[in-house]
Amino acid sequence: MPMITRDIALVAESLRSGGVAAIPTETVYGLAGNIYDAGAIAAIYRIKQRPSHNPLIVHLPNLAALDTVAKDIPALALALAERFWPGPLTLLLPKKDTVPDQITAGKPTVAVRVPNHPLTLQLLASLPFPLAAPSANPFGSISPTSAAHVAEYFGDDFAYILDGGECRKGIESTIIGFNGNQPVLYRWGSLAAEDIEAITGPLQHITHNEKAPEAPGMLLRHYAPDTQTILTSTVAETVAAYADRKIALLRFREPYRHSSVIYQEQLAPDGDLNTAAAALYAAMHRMDKAGADIIIAERMPDHGLGMAINDRLERATHA
Numbered sequence: 001m002p003m004i005t006r007d008i009a010l011v012a013e014s015l016r017s018g019g020v021a022a023i024p025t026e027t028v029y030g031l032a033g034n035i036y037d038a039g040a041i042a043a044i045y046r047i048k049q050r051p052s053h054n055p056l057i058v059h060l061p062n063l064a065a066l067d068t069v070a071k072d073i074p075a076l077a078l079a080l081a082e083r084f085w086p087g088p089l090t091l092l093l094p095k096k097d098t099v100p101d102q103i104t105a106g107k108p109t110v111a112v113r114v115p116n117h118p119l120t121l122q123l124l125a126s127l128p129f130p131l132a133a134p135s136a137n138p139f140g141s142i143s144p145t146s147a148a149h150v151a152e153y154f155g156d157d158f159a160y161i162l163d164g165g166e167c168r169k170g171i172e173s174t175i176i177g178f179n180g181n182q183p184v185l186y187r188w189g190s191l192a193a194e195d196i197e198a199i200t201g202p203l204q205h206i207t208h209n210e211k212a213p214e215a216p217g218m219l220l221r222h223y224a225p226d227t228q229t230i231l232t233s234t235v236a237e238t239v240a241a242y243a244d245r246k247i248a249l250l251r252f253r254e255p256y257r258h259s260s261v262i263y264q265e266q267l268a269p270d271g272d273l274n275t276a277a278a279a280l281y282a283a284m285h286r287m288d289k290a291g292a293d294i295i296i297a298e299r300m301p302d303h304g305l306g307m308a309i310n311d312r313l314e315r316a317t318h319a
Contacts, residue, residue, distance in 0.1 A: 001151050001154070001155060001156070002022065002151060002154060002156075002157075002158055002159055002161045003159060003160050003161070004147045004160075005163060006119070006162070008126065009126075011123060011160045012126050012127055015040075015123075016034075018034070018037050019033070019040065019158060020032060020033040020044055020047065020158045021033075021158060021160040021162060022136040022147070022160070023119075023120050023133060023136075023162045023164070024120055024167065025059075025164075025167065026087070026088060026116040026117050026168045026169045026190070027088050027167055027169045027170070027189070027190050028143040028145055028167055028170070028171075028172055029136040029143075029145065029149070029150050030057075030059070030133030030136055031044050031048060031135070031158070032044075032059070032131040032132065032133040033131065034129045034130075034131065034132075035056075035058055035131065035132045038100065041056070044134065048134060048137070048138060048139045049138055049139045050134060050139040051139070053213065054105060054139075054213055054219065055103065055104045055107060055110075055214075056104075056111070056133070057111040057112065057132065057133065057134065057216060058103060058110055058112045058130045058131070058132055059112075059113060059114070059115055059120070059124060059130060059131045059132070059133050060114050060130050061114065061125045061130075062085075062125075063081050063114060066081065068096070068130070069095065069096055069098075069099050069112055070091075070094060070096060070110055071094050071095070071096050072094045073093055073094075074093075076178065076200055077091050077176075077178065079199055080176065080196065080200070081114075084196075085113065085114040085116075086115060086116035086121065087113075087114070088113075088171075088172075088173040088174060089173055089176065089191050090112065090174065090187075090189075090215070091111070091112055091175075091176055091177070092109050092111050092175060092176065092178070092186060093109060093110060093112060093178075094108060094110075095108060095109055095110035105212075105213075107212075107214065109177065111216060117164055119162055120162070134216060136150045136161075137149070137153050138153055140219075140221060140222055140223075140224055141153070141223075141224060142224070142225055142285055142288065143171075143172065143223055143281050144281070145166055145167040145170050145281045146167070147163040147165075149281075149285055166282070167278070168278060169190035169277065169278060170190070170277050170278035170281055171189055171277045171278075171281070171305070171309065172189050172190065172216075173187075173190060173191065174187060174188065174192075174193070174196065174308070175187035175189065175215045175216070175217065176196060176200075177214065177215065179204065183196070183203050183204070184203065184206055185203040186206055186207060186215040186217075186218065187207060187215055187218065187311075188207065188307050188308035189217075190277060190305065190308065192304045194303075194304065208220060219315075220315060220318045221316075222312075222315040222316070223281075223284075223315050223316050224316040225295060225316060227248065227292055227293075227295050228294050229295040229313070229317045230242075230294060230295070230296050231310075231317045232296060233298075235249070235251070235256055235296065235298050236256070239260060240258075242294055242296065243260045244260070245260065245292075245293035246262045246291065246293045246294075247292055247296055248262065248263045248264065248287040248292035248294070248296070249261045249263070249264035249265075249295075249297075249298075250264070250265055250284070250287060251264060251266045251267070252267055252276060252298050253267075253268055253269055262291065262292055263287060263291075263292060265283040267279045267283060267309075273301065273303075273304045273305040276300060276305070276306075276309055277305040277308060280309055
């Protein structure tokens with residue numbers, strides 16, 4: 001099992017030596033490696049069992065470092081970066097030739113962001129290279145929002161987990177690219193589309209691509225528990241339909257009582273979708289261990305971060 005530590009220098013030395021390490025961000029924990037080290041990037045794909053056609057996100061210490069990996073940056077992208085970085089926004093931009101094709105799955109664009117976590121910002125500032133860091137979990141499984149989640153997933157595949165506590169946002173970054181002058185939403189995430197559209201105007205949505213995803217998070221099945229999961233807008237009817245099975249129930253605000261429900265969680269008793277997003281993955285980890293035959297998840301309100309939560313739940317339920 002990797003060592004859980006808060007020693008930034010220890011983790012930095014491992015990364016400088018070509019290793020990989022789990023690092024915290026405000027969204028989820030990432031499995032990080034030097035973007036210019038082919039061995040480290042190959043190890044990330046191997047450890048995660050991630051398909052090689054699925055690109056990685058590059059993490060930078062600040063906006064000033066953007067032109068080390070991207071070129072021909074649209075003015076609108078800079079406006080978004082200036083407004084939302086550090087933060088849960090990933091920009092899909094034309095890549096510089098120095099960015100390895102391993103990172104971008106052979107595509108001419110690179111996904112890049114500045115994470116908003118103090119330990120990881122210190123780590124990035126101490127390194128002479130950016131970090132690629134997809135979520136620190138086996139491909140397709142529930143994303144980790146604590147060091148303990150990461151440790152439960154892996155054996156001795158890498159040495160260190162940098163412990164930054166529980167992730168504040170709890171859902172991956174929102175990914176925005178550009179088709180000419182048209183901004184495109186490639187992944188729903190912790191930054192609400194409405195906040196982005198206040199700067200960009202209406203977004204085009206391209207959020208699914210099984211064969212050649214332009215950005216991470218576009219595959220249909222992802223973020224999935226081992227337990228069969230169903231998403232519904234009619235909780236009472238769905239629970240009744242599966243009343244002969246042991247049910248774990250995921251609700252937005254209010255509990256629902258039924259003899260077949262052996263475990264349940266309410267993501268946001270306060271009715272705040274930010275609260276719900278931050279709680280989602282930790283709740284899914286607990287529900288997957290509850291001994292239920294099936295997880296029934298209630299669809300969230302379809303606005304703000306509810307869109308990102310529903311996106312994750314839809315992918316968790318896709319067969």
